Amino acid sequence: TALGGITTQSSEIQPVDFTITATTISKWKSDAADVQVISGDVTISANTTMGPAKITGNLYINTGKTLTLTGTLWVAGTFDTGSNAVVRLDSGYGGYSGIFIVDGVMQVHSNVALQGSGSAGSYLLVLGTCGPSHVPSCLLETSPAMDVKNNVSGAILYASEGLLEVDNNVDLVEVIAYKLLLKPGATVTYELGLANAIFTSGPSGGVRVSGWKEVE
Numbered sequence: 001t002a003l004g005g006i007t008t009q010s011s012e013i014q015p016v017d018f019t020i021t022a023t024t025i026s027k028w029k030s031d032a033a034d035v036q037v038i039s040g041d042v043t044i045s046a047n048t049t050m051g052p053a054k055i056t057g058n059l060y061i062n063t064g065k066t067l068t069l070t071g072t073l074w075v076a077g078t079f080d081t082g083s084n085a086v087v088r089l090d091s092g093y094g095g096y097s098g099i100f101i102v103d104g105v106m107q108v109h110s111n112v113a114l115q116g117s118g119s120a121g122s123y124l125l126v127l128g129t130c131g132p133s134h135v136p137s138c139l140l141e142t143s144p145a146m147d148v149k150n151n152v153s154g155a156i157l158y159a160s161e162g163l164l165e166v167d168n169n170v171d172l173v174e175v176i177a178y179k180l181l182l183k184p185g186a187t188v189t190y191e192l193g194l195a196n197a198i199f200t201s202g203p204s205g206g207v208r209v210s211g212w213k214e215v216e
Contacts, residue, residue: 018160018176025129028099029054032074041077049090058104061085069098069124078104081112087124088115095121097156103129105138106146114155123173124155131161131178138162139179146177 033054041057044065052071059075061067063082070090079102081087089098094117106128108114116122130138130145137143138161145162148170156174157164164177168185175188182188 018158020127020158020160025101025127028072028127029074029101032072032101035071044085059102061087069100072099072101074101074103076103078102079106079108081107081109083110083112085109086113086115087126088113089117089122089124091117091119093117093119093122095119097121097123097125099125099127101127101129105130105135105143108146108148110150112149126155126157128157128159128164129161130159133161135162141165141181144181148172 032052034052036053038053038055039057042055042059044059044061044067047066047068049068049070051069051073054074054076056076058077059079061081062085064084065082066086066088068088068090070092087100097116106126114124114126116124126146128145132139135143135145138145140163144165145159146157146164147167148157148165149167150169155172157172157176159177161178163179163181164175165181165183166172166175166186166188167183169187171187
């Protein structure tokens with residue numbers, strides 16, 4: 001229902017580029033794969049520390065378990081969690097932010113925490129590359145690129161090619177997507193723009209990206 005008057009813009013709004021380029025994503029993937037390649041599917045059934053690494057299959061985190069990232073993690077398959085799972089950056093990141101890349105469909109279930117290192121200014125960037133070029137359903141509500149359920153908190157979510165669906169009682173730092181569906185009760189609190197986040201491949205050092213800005 002539209003209230004008030006409706007006007008039609010005389011010219012189409014021109015698109016702008018996403019803040020993270022394909023070249024940057026490829027570099028982050030290379031940083032992960034150059035250190036360790038884990039073949040097949042991985043299930044986190046106990047609290048685990050991982051990264052930098054590439055997982056060639058799918059990643060699943062059991063209910064209540066914690067995955068601590070010590071470097072960029074790249075999942076070539078899908079990502080799924082049980083409820084109350086945690087994905088967080090190692091404290092060694094300090095004030096830097098870290099990267100978690102998923103090529104396939106991503107489902108984050110209820111009460112999952114996606115956290116930085118615990119230091120001010122540290123965030124976890126969850127970057128989904130699922131798009132219609134390789135998974136046509138990534139733009140559909142029945143199979144979105146990212147599906148984030150109730151009471152998930154923290155993180156920057158980035159889905160530049162697909163649909164990002166946010167259910168009720170989700171509180172996120174920032175959301176960037178090709179297509180965004182906000183369910184009733186969802187909250188996106190923009191604490192920062194990517195201009196204010198500095199990303200590193202891990203606490204041991206490596207490439208970092210700074211100087212981004214979002215353009216109007």
